Amino acid sequence: MRALVWITESGWEGCVDQAAMLLAPDAEVTLLHVAATDVEGLVAGGPGRLLGRHPPPRHEREQPMHAIAEHGARALLESARDRLEAAWGQPARSPSGESSVRLLARRGRLEREVLEACADADLLVLGRDGDDRRPGPGSLGRHARFVVDHAPCTVALVWPGGPPAGAIHWPAHLRR
Amino acid sequence: MSEAIALAALAASLAAAIARSRRAPDWAVAVAGAAVLVATGAISLDGARRAFDRLGPTVGFLAALLVLADGCRRAGVFDALGALIARGASGRPRRLLALVFAAAAGTTAVLSLDATVVLLTPVVFATAARVRADPRPHVYACSHLANSASLLLPVSNLTNLLAFAAAGISFTRFAALMALPWMVALAVEWVVLSRAFAGALRPVRGREPPGAAVPAREPAPPAYALAVVALTLAGFAASSALRVAPVWFAAAGAGALTVRRPPRPLELALAAEPAFLVFVLALGVIVAAAGEHGLSSLIRSLLPPGDGLPALLGVAAISAVLANLVNNLPATLIVVPVAAASGTGAVLAMLIGVGVGPNLSYVGSLATLLWRRIVHAHDHDTDIAEFTLLGVRTVPAVLVASTAALWLALHVV
Numbered sequence: 193m194r195a196l197v198w199i200t201e202s203g204w205e206g207c208v209d210q211a212a213m214l215l216a217p218d219a220e221v222t223l224l225h226v227a228a229t230d231v232e233g234l235v236a237g238g239p240g241r242l243l244g245r246h247p248p249p250r251h252e253r254e255q256p257m258h259a260i261a262e263h264g265a266r267a268l269l270e271s272a273r274d275r276l277e278a279a280w281g282q283p284a285r286s287p288s289g290e291s292s293v294r295l296l297a298r299r300g301r302l303e304r305e306v307l308e309a310c311a312d313a314d315l316l317v318l319g320r321d322g323d324d325r326r327p328g329p330g331s332l333g334r335h336a337r338f339v340v341d342h343a344p345c346t347v348a349l350v351w352p353g354g355p356p357a358g359a360i361h362w363p364a365h366l367r368r
Numbered sequence: 369m370s371e372a373i374a375l376a377a378l379a380a381s382l383a384a385a386i387a388r389s390r391r392a393p394d395w396a397v398a399v400a401g402a403a404v405l406v407a408t409g410a411i412s413l414d415g416a417r418r419a420f421d422r423l424g425p426t427v428g429f430l431a432a433l434l435v436l437a438d439g440c441r442r443a444g445v446f447d448a449l450g451a452l453i454a455r456g457a458s459g460r461p462r463r464l465l466a467l468v469f470a471a472a473a474g475t476t477a478v479l480s481l482d483a484t485v486v487l488l489t490p491v492v493f494a495t496a497a498r499v500r501a502d503p504r505p506h507v508y509a510c511s512h513l514a515n516s517a518s519l520l521l522p523v524s525n526l527t528n529l530l531a532f533a534a535a536g537i538s539f540t541r542f543a544a545l546m547a548l549p550w551m552v553a554l555a556v557e558w559v560v561l562s563r564a565f566a567g568a569l570r571p572v573r574g575r576e577p578p579g580a581a582v583p584a585r586e587p588a589p590p591a592y593a594l595a596v597v598a599l600t601l602a603g604f605a606a607s608s609a610l611r612v613a614p615v616w617f618a619a620a621g622a623g624a625l626t627v628r629r630p631p632r633p634l635e636l637a638l639a640a641e642p643a644f645l646v647f648v649l650a651l652g653v654i655v656a657a658a659g660e661h662g663l664s665s666l667i668r669s670l671l672p673p674g675d676g677l678p679a680l681l682g683v684a685a686i687s688a689v690l691a692n693l694v695n696n697l698p699a700t701l702i703v704v705p706v707a708a709a710s711g712t713g714a715v716l717a718m719l720i721g722v723g724v725g726p727n728l729s730y731v732g733s734l735a736t737l738l739w740r741r742i743v744h745a746h747d748h749d750t751d752i753a754e755f756t757l758l759g760v761r762t763v764p765a766v767l768v769a770s771t772a773a774l775w776l777a778l779h780v781v
Contacts, residue, residue: 228503234511264497
């Protein structure tokens with residue numbers, strides 16, 4: 193069983209907990225984080241949108257954005273692995289002592305990177321990325337919806353904060 | 369004939385500013401255009417001098433503000449702001465967004481939209497990464513508020529500075545009239561952005577406190593720089609009572625930050641963006657020439673007269689459209705002389721239009737977009753759809769609500 197778990201900043205804990213329940217410690221688990229480069233483009237391209245302005249470059253002692261993003265992704269993925277191993281109650285270690293949980297940090301457009309990463313997975317675990325207070329179409333944002341619609345494998349769709357308390361809003365034709 | 373030359377010079381300067389070519393820098397093209405207009409008699413030497421005299425103080429004011437903002441950066445104001453935001457958010461994404469809103473609205477209002485775009489936004493990106501928050505809502509908030517929070521003070525936006533000189537009102541009266549429109553703009557942005565990013569902002573049940581995310585050692589708050597900024601603001605507020613032009617307070621503030629932490633001379637010169645200052649002056653001469661030869665009467669025929677609510681809405685809408693066609697700086701230079709004739713209300717409604725309008729187009733204007741298409745230059749992996757969707761949901765609402773608030777303020781204040 194090769195499983196891919198999509199780790200996002202909002203609600204990765206719930207995703208990991210569900211993955212720990214669904215998967216046995218001997219599964220081949222990859223934890224994936226995607227840094228959205230469109231946001232970096234928005235930050236870096238900002239000065240370019242100011243007509244005629246030529247702000248002086250300021251690279252002294254400032255970390256490039258991709259380094260900041262990569263560092264953040266790495267820390268998040270390591271926390272997710274720790275949580276997964278803790279939920280299993282045992283570190284998933286190979287005989288050589290290395291963790292069998294793979295960490296994968298990618299950069300780019302979210303939907304594309306996730307779908308490419310799950311090309312050879314049997315199962316994709318992801319969290320709903322919308323408003324999770326009540327069930328409904330709003331609970332799935334446009335990135336997760338695209339991934340769910342196009343994933344080439346089985347998909348486990350998780351409520352990151354647990355199932356919502358709100359009641360189902362039945363459309364007219366389904367009401368009793 | 370003169371009209372055609374003036375419009376050609378305007379188009380060439382805009383094209384150069386958009387293309388950002390090394391071989392034909394925008395300031396050089398604009399200066400050459402202005403020189404040609406004077407040489408061909410499209411604008412008299414006196415006319416050019418009048419445009420210079422009109423814009424000179426504004427450009428000096430702008431230079432002082434740019435140096436002030438850069439001084440704040442060197443003093444570590446933005447890094448301290450980032451640390452403050454990270455600590456205050458205490459792991460709650462919605463509170464983080466509220467703090468980013470406050471920081472972006474304050475930075476834009478006091479140190480201008482350039483400071484938010486160039487100096488604050490990268491800090492907010494890094495802060496979001498540090499506290500493990502999805503950076504999207506916070507970066508989009510900075511990007512939006514750089515425009516829509518630039519309504520409050522004459523110093524919040526170059527377009528405000530240009531109009532402030534023409535509107536003939538005091539610094540405090542400008543702020544008093546624009547306070548309500550500014551707050552309304554912030555409220556609309558908050559409602560739309562916090563709904564659009566509801567998923568990224570939801571509180572996570574069962575999340576442990578993010579102890580490791582907050583740095584153990586925080587930079588000391590740059591008290592001196594903050595005091596200088598506060599005193600500069602106080603000077604602005606007192607400027608009309610003291611009968612001292614606000615530009616002198618900006619210069620004093622910039623000087624105080626420079627003396628305390630002297631940058632290298634080249635660094636100081638670059639911080640004032642001399643090329644941009646020359647570009648604004650030359651563009652002012654070109655627009656004055658184009659105005660004399662028909663552009664002003666064209667705008668006059670488009671703008672609804674008077675200062676009733678429908679007229680103000682019309683001025684704001686037309687200004688927003690113009691800003692989206694040719695960018696907000698040329699739009700302001702073109703509309704200001706005409707709007708000033710209609711009174712303070714029309715000038716401020718125009719500022720709402722050119723201030724908020726640019727949130728509609730990712731690259732600033734249709735002209736820029738067309739250019740990017742032509743040269744196939746795209747920002748890597750930009751999500752124009754997301755940006756445009758947010759713009760469509762905020763810009764019309766902010767335009768209408770803020771202009772209505774302005775109309776109210778004009779009657780009450």
